[in-house]
């Protein structure tokens with residue numbers, strides 16, 4: 001078999017070595033604690049599960065759904081945007097359902113990028129932006145997210161020729177992996193940049209509801225002109241502990257939404273309708289659980305920052321998401337530090353280079369495990385590492 005170039009050109013899988021080490025430890029009976037994967041440990045709310053069960057019994061839901069999504073689902077998304085962000089969306093033309101937002105993020109490249117076109121992709125970043133672009137035959141230009149810019153891109157630093165050539169700009173706030181948040185003013189700059197260089201903004205808002213210290217994150221779509229230049233991806237995954245359900249959407253510019261819906265009608269047949277009704281129950285139902293989730297992750301964030309401080313790290317608290325992003329101690333690479341922590345503490349952390357070249361020199365801790373297990377993992381790290389020397393805020397980072 002000869003693989004197609006688009007598969008050969010996918011970035012290599014970086015963590016094979018670490019995964020082998022994890023497997024060896026587990027085989028040897030070691031209790032390995034993973035702070036690697038970002039996947040909520042809390043259950044989906046009961047009223048959402050009840051809606052699924054009820055709707056699963058309705059034969060009308062057993063047939064093919066439309067690939068754009070039930071109008072009732074798209075209406076629930078539009079109403080949620082109105083109530084949460086003050087954004088009015090036409091559910092018929094400005095919202096499309098997705099099989100989780102990852103699906104749309106991967107497929108949007110096929111709508112907007114031809115082979116040889118250029119995509120601006122945040123680095124470090126969720127790997128799907130680059131992966132989807134490469135699969136569509138496009139080139140990727142990494143836009144660095146640096147600590148000194150609070151992990152926001154410096155749009156003015158993107159060379160003019162690059163910005164002119166680029167057709168899309170991916171963005172993601174609250175940000176995975178850095179935990180950074182954005183303000184409305186930043187999105188205004190993004191709209192101006194997109195207008196100047198005629199590119200489409202693809203904003204990933206998966207963590208918009210997971211923020212701390214009272215901060216309520218804006219939507220990209222709420223700033224003037226956003227809808228003329230882009231769309232936003234979102235889902236019920238992180239907000240309602242529903243990662244396994246695969247219910248997401250894209251919202252915003254009608255022409256982009258239409259292109260995505262047409263592409264999808266050639267690929268998938270939409271989202272099981274009972275799941276769409278369950279997602280409607282999540283969006284329209286009581287929201288106290290979301291506030292509780294913010295408190296829970298904030299408590300775990302503070303526990304983690306406190307433990308890291310005891311070990312010598314002094315990092316700005318992440319404003320959102322359920323990740324802590326920190327520089328590795330002096331003398332380590334991302335991978336050698338992750339291996340050291342696994343070897344000596346039986347704790348899995350994610351090496352930052354998995355999120356792009358500007359992630360090298362960092363590691364990510366995920367807060368999605370029971371608080372006692374997190375505390376146990378941090379205690380093990382403290383005992384194993386003692387005090388570390390962390391490089392001061394690096395000039396080029």
Ligand SMILES: *Cc1c(COP(=O)(O)O)cnc(C)c1O
Pocket residue numbers: 038099100101102103126172176204206234235236237238243246247248
């Ligand atoms: C978890 C996550 C998503 C959401 O994925 P779904 O497919 O909606 O479950 C999107 N973007 C980022 C950056 C994420 O971390």
